[in-house]
Amino acid sequence: MSLNERRMEAIEHYVFEQREMNKRLEAMEKFLSENFPSFNSSTAAVHVQSSSRTMSDEMKKAECAEVIAECMFEDTQPIKDVLAKPEPSSSGIAKCVRGRVDRKAKEVKTPYTKGQYKRKVLKKAAVRPSPAKVELTNALIEVESQRSPGPRPAPTKIDYPGRQMISDDMRMFIDACLEKYTDMSDTIYTAGNIQIFRSQIDELLTDQYLDDNHIDAFASLLAEKNKLRPGLYQPFIYVSSLHWASKKYDMKSKQYVSHINKDAVTASNFLLLPVNDNEHWTLLVAYLKKATWYFFDSLPNPHRAVLLIVINHLQEETQGCFQTDIKTWKILEAEGVPTQTNGFDCGMFVCKYMENVIQTNSVKWDLLMNLQAEMPKFRAELAFILLCSTLKR
Template identity: 45%
Template sequence: MPLMYELLKCWDSTEEGFKIKDHLLKFTTDEVAVLTGLPNTGAEIIWHNEPLGDVLSTELKSEMGQLSRSTDVATMLKTFICFVISNLFFPLNSLKTPRRLVSIASSLEEFFSINWAWTLREFMVNEFNRMATKLATEKPLGYINGFLPLLLVWFLEHVNVNTPRNPDSRPRFLRWEGNTNIFYSSEKAAHLVATLKEKQIVYILDGLSAEEADLVHADLTSFQPPPSPLKQKSHEPSDLPPAKKIRIKTSQKQKSPEHELPHESKEFQAAQAFAQPEWLSHLEERMHNLIDAVSRKIQKDIGDRIDKIEDNLQRVEGKDVVFTSVNVILTRRDIDHILLDDCLDNFHIDAYAFFVDRKTKAFPAIYQPYLYISPMHRILKSYNDYSDLYIKHIKKETLKRTNLLIIPIIHNNHWTLLVGRLKERVWKLYDSLPNPQHKEICVTVVNELYTDLIKCFDADITKWRINIVRGTPTQSNSFDCGMFVCKYMEKVVVKDKVDWSAYKYWQNEMPRYRTDFAYQILMEGESVELKHVKKCIESAAKAH
């Protein structure tokens, strides 16, 4: 997210805080506790050091999606805890989860014995430090692991630039639920951070309630920090009031959080053993409501087509091929990756390019001629396979009849789209996580391409400018970059000039785009195993 990138520029690894307008705002465990509702007590775990197992976060997410009100409490709690920890608190680009996760989710005693506020904060600080090192050495950032929405909420609570939609909700993370004005483009994010006024900075979280006081580790009086040592003479106009310092109005003493645990059994072996505590009934109801809300959102976003697809996919084994086209092979498991909000692979991008190509050939009056270069070309070269399998269609003659070169690039787990405008002799970079450092890999790709096809080009394409396209739709998560590249590709081949401001809604529509993509693949599949599936889907589509 653009705002996250701007905040990371302000991170001080030594002080473990953000330097904003000559002030140091500490990123503390007590604040994480207040924002999330997780108490700052218990055993401190360094999550990065936990040995990884074979269970993937996507598998746990799939299990979460299968819960219903008829699910027994034991299974529901275990699945819910696994999902929250693996997909929300500590998501990894590798999708792997620690071996200890199942043990934690299977024991309420172990779960409540952990200081999750400290563990979350330590994990994120580790990521911030890693990103700060990359920024200092001018290396591409790639993806940031961890619970990034927490940093966004932390920033919103520390600056008076937005009003929470639910000001009285607790934990404070819920104050910002439903706010649609807190996501910024790259330009607006940079402008926001650069133009903050001192009077807009909130040094401490205001209005701490008695319940929130139970969450923090420090005395309330120590929650008011001393003046920042970074504070310099203000450059604000003299008629402005001093920066706001809000004191917590409560004398509540710190208490050790107590969690009511079942006496009969602390393990998830029988729901009856711990179904009695009142807190558990409330938790069960909240989980039911969450499951219902997720189901309603899916129905609203993409209708019931997803249910038809998933019902029929159960007839196909994970390794069964569901789609083939020239050099592209997709299995049932590849479809799962699309539907489960996973990052897309090379074959996914090539498959989408196949559908774009077919559309452009069907409507030549709307689309301009282009040549597509698969990301698999660089993959093969990395294995010392210099085959021209993926570039043999590019000839001197075809380049003369072409307007565009379309090149999807995967680097540091992030997809971007590089487009060569042959008539204008310029490269355009489309990036859903705008970052000037992403241009570096483009230089490498262009140099390699020119070396491979030097006899085909009339000009030295390595001397063309590489311009980042501004104002394009951007992602607000860590896994949709591949789908954004697919959507960019779909638009840049249109003859008419694209008004990118008309597509700012893309992120909200990603569930539908992913479902449509999976639907297209299944309808195109020619495997014997899918004949019955296709027939069922066609019937469902007609009914829909």
């Protein structure tokens, strides 16, 4: 019954989000089609849902048009419907939709942030230009200047769950960093196109849902540790979850597999590919020497349906890199692995799955079945390591 309840909550959550998103997109599409005939409304949909780290010019235009649409629609029913609170009769996860903190390079918009209704104040101007006379390019510049990020104060102290599970030195260093980096947009860790901000450190410490930056940063740290201590891990290839996300939103995704070639595949034992489907993290691992896929899921939920799509997309963009067609490889579900007992640690479980799979010695999962109890400690330790990168600057 407990499993069925969690599955029902996940379904309710998905349906709720899709319904709210569709209302907003329908209102925007109507406005754009009437006032911006040359504007491709599908770009706006990509901007709202995409998890890419960079914002193209088209996406900036979409953001501009969205702001204009909100102002034009302030007295109409569609926007009011979108901004309305969920009815009291709503049940399950729909009551506590968890929005992420705004990023510098990416922004996810929902009517709800951390379970609290977030009003958008639409100020009425004394005189507004006619929609037909709005110049999109000029409006883009105006909106960009209005949206320049201001200070976003961060708490100087956090009583996080893993505080008493780490050493005194770690705890003191984290406290010092929280007092030093007092803006949510302060950059803590960078590696390639991966960026971790102060806001994401707070998410990590306070038992919040991890995003692609957290997972990618963890994989980057594994590679760094292996360089410092050669042989610590077996050779592996990592593919960011953004490769699959970009495919879903019809964006360029080949950049995320540009490091995969015949030599890299031959020299590696594993390919690690985190998958985010319906706001749940799972891990797909290719055992390259066995030509076999293993699927790691910290919840006993049916998330296998997306795997073939992910593998097919990977095969399309890495043609000739593998000796055989990876679409024909057997897919096995990893059995006897530790699982989660809450609704927010799936990202950390994916991180620990990756770390243990690539160990030089064969992993003994039966000795790690208490992983859930140590998750607050693992979160604090990861935050500590990321904060240590600030010492290099």
